[in-house]
Amino acid sequence: MDLIHCCVRWPWKNFPTSKTSLFQKEERLRHYNPLPLTVPAFSNRMPAQCVFSRIEGKGKRSPPPPPGGAPAKLAAASPVASRKWRSSAHALRGAPRRAQTPGSVTYVQSNLPRRPVPRSPRLRPGGAARAPGAGRTARSHPGAATCPFSAKMALASGVRFAPRALLRPWSSPVELFHHDRYRHHEPPAPVHYEDKHVSVVKVWGGTEPSRYFLITARIHKWPSGILRLGGINGDDISEAPRVCPWARRWVQTASAGPAAALSTGAGPSLPLFLLLAEWVAVMKLRNPPVNALSLELLTELVISLEKLENDKTFRGIILTSDCPRVFCAGLDLTEICGRNPAHCAEYWKAMQELWLRMYLSSLVLVAAINGACPAGGCIIALSCDCRVLADNPKYRIGLNETLLGIIAPFWLKDTYVNTIGHRASEQALQLGSLFPPAEALQVGLVDQVVPEDQVQSTALSEMARWLAVPDHARQLTKNMMRKATADRLLRQRDADTQNFVSFVCRDSIQKSLQAYLEKLRQRKG
Numbered sequence: 001m002d003l004i005h006c007c008v009r010w011p012w013k014n015f016p017t018s019k020t021s022l023f024q025k026e027e028r029l030r031h032y033n034p035l036p037l038t039v040p041a042f043s044n045r046m047p048a049q050c051v052f053s054r055i056e057g058k059g060k061r062s063p064p065p066p067p068g069g070a071p072a073k074l075a076a077a078s079p080v081a082s083r084k085w086r087s088s089a090h091a092l093r094g095a096p097r098r099a100q101t102p103g104s105v106t107y108v109q110s111n112l113p114r115r116p117v118p119r120s121p122r123l124r125p126g127g128a129a130r131a132p133g134a135g136r137t138a139r140s141h142p143g144a145a146t147c148p149f150s151a152k153m154a155l156a157s158g159v160r161f162a163p164r165a166l167l168r169p170w171s172s173p174v175e176l177f178h179h180d181r182y183r184h185h186e187p188p189a190p191v192h193y194e195d196k197h198v199s200v201v202k203v204w205g206g207t208e209p210s211r212y213f214l215i216t217a218r219i220h221k222w223p224s225g226i227l228r229l230g231g232i233n234g235d236d237i238s239e240a241p242r243v244c245p246w247a248r249r250w251v252q253t254a255s256a257g258p259a260a261a262l263s264t265g266a267g268p269s270l271p272l273f274l275l276l277a278e279w280v281a282v283m284k285l286r287n288p289p290v291n292a293l294s295l296e297l298l299t300e301l302v303i304s305l306e307k308l309e310n311d312k313t314f315r316g317i318i319l320t321s322d323c324p325r326v327f328c329a330g331l332d333l334t335e336i337c338g339r340n341p342a343h344c345a346e347y348w349k350a351m352q353e354l355w356l357r358m359y360l361s362s363l364v365l366v367a368a369i370n371g372a373c374p375a376g377g378c379i380i381a382l383s384c385d386c387r388v389l390a391d392n393p394k395y396r397i398g399l400n401e402t403l404l405g406i407i408a409p410f411w412l413k414d415t416y417v418n419t420i421g422h423r424a425s426e427q428a429l430q431l432g433s434l435f436p437p438a439e440a441l442q443v444g445l446v447d448q449v450v451p452e453d454q455v456q457s458t459a460l461s462e463m464a465r466w467l468a469v470p471d472h473a474r475q476l477t478k479n480m481m482r483k484a485t486a487d488r489l490l491r492q493r494d495a496d497t498q499n500f501v502s503f504v505c506r507d508s509i510q511k512s513l514q515a516y517l518e519k520l521r522q523r524k525g
């Protein structure tokens with residue numbers, strides 16, 4: 001396989017269906033199929049539609065259910081919440097029951113349709129205008145009044161609620177963790193603060209207003225094995241551990257999870273990294289010896305990108321190389337040397353498709369450039385949102401087409417100009433400059449230059465920065481910035497293909513490409 005799909009996941013024994021294995025099992029398309037290009041639209045990548053389900057059983061912490069109806073205090077606090085509660089309770093009455101293990105809780109799929117929780121005009125995010133008479137829950141946290149299914153309601157009714165996202169095959173009971181609960185929740189007795197004691201954190205929920213979120217961490221030495229932090233969205237999720245200060249120490253040790261999967265060095269320990277665990281895929285280019293962009297690799301990349309875009313679990317991709325010393329050597333010259341025009345056309349269409357998909361991707365793309373990055377490799381990197389380059393003078397980056405006797409097409413030029421500006425591009429393109437790291441940073445071709453062993457972890461921290469922004473705002477802004485450039489190619493795609501084919505199929509160009517390839521081979525000898 002040319003491309004490794006590596007979801008940043010952690011080795012929980014009973015973790016829900018792994019995307020990695022799904023990818024691996026899936027049969028790959030072997031031939032290039034032009035895929036319809038989708039302009040990134042608004043998408044909420046958060047999994048939780050806050051639909052609530054009843055949890056059966058006599059869990060230790062489950063108070064007995066009330067005789068019926070919404071609690072009076074709740075009705076006074078929020079008529080909307082009260083109405084919602086009544087309708088959900090009604091809908092839940094017919095829910096199927098499951099066998100109950102003593103002392104645990106079981107989730108039962110609710111009959112409620114998936115639908116957004118309506119917001120009362122009086123219940124605004126941030127709790128600026130609170131419902132009159134709102135109790136401690138609303139006061140205890142600014143976001144608490146935004147969700148009609150308040151923790152108070154759940155507690156008072158004896159019915160515990162969980163977002164539908166939680167109704168997954170978990171081995172351990174998970175519960176909705178709410179403000180009241182964690183405010184009064186005592187920390188577990190402290191255990192050792194070594195990395196291995198907290199393996200992972202998962203975030204359930206979303207950043208939309210009126211949504212709960214929940215962070216689940218696996219703690220090996222805690223009897224329940226699960227740490228939960230929760231909140232109401234509108235909270236800054238990245239600050240979540242702060243809400244529950246005693247847990248911060250635990251959470252900070254959790255870098256062993258996602259970071260370890262990426263880096264051989266000590267992983268960063270910012271709480272935000274924890275959020276990345278479920279949302280970031282790492283794609284490693286692997287087409288030895290130099291990750292030349294063969295037709296097969298281009299096809300794989302396009303398919304993988306589309307899959308990840310359609311999988312709402314992912315919000316970002318870190319693109320890196322699995323080949324030592326080379327990120328990507330650019331176009332596979334053997335795909336355009338001595339080939340017929342039809343093949344060259346097919347190849348170029350695949351290149352266009354990849355650029356369009358990457359350039360307009362709704363995901364955050366971070367290039368972790370851990371090797372040389374000339375020509376087409378540079379274009380792959382420039383299509384990402386952010387570039388981190390390893391500090392090695394041999395790892396040069398730039399568009400060196402002119403040195404091969406070929407000319408970068410207008411959309412490569414546009415991408416260059418959009419990144420480093422007109423004058424710098426004019427100079428660099430004509431000279432075919434390949435920049436060493438320090439110069440690449442200076443000219444703005446890359447965003448960070450870091451020691452080689454920190455490329456992956458820095459890429460992850462950059463990803464954290466980008467993912468801290470709400471998806472829809474970032475996506476629409478990206479689209480606004482890049483659409484015109486992409487549209488230009490979309491309008492002239494066929495003409496661009498014809499231009500490429502007629503150019504590279506010229507005898508003189510074929511000769512110079514052959515000579516260049518020969519030079520590369522001899523250099524090796």
Ligand SMILES: CCCCCC/C=C\CC(=O)SCCNC(=O)CCNC(=O)[C@H](O)C(C)(C)COP(=O)(O)OP(=O)(O)OC[C@H]1O[C@@H](n2cnc3c(N)ncnc32)[C@H](O)[C@@H]1OP(=O)(O)O
Pocket residue numbers: 289290292325326328329330331332333334372374375376377400401404406407408409499500503504517520521522523524
């Ligand atoms: C209308 C016209 C439109 C033009 C569109 C232009 C768009 C993009 C242009 C391109 O991308 S053209 C490709 C430009 N690429 C390069 O110039 C890079 C050339 N390669 C290198 O500089 C080096 O290989 C490297 C990437 C710095 C790695 O160096 P290293 O010493 O590690 O490896 P080598 O010994 O040089 O190479 C190993 C092996 O790989 C072959 N090879 C290298 N690059 C390519 C390539 N781009 N395509 C195909 N094959 C490549 C090289 O010949 C060696 O082969 P063997 O000797 O092992 O057979």
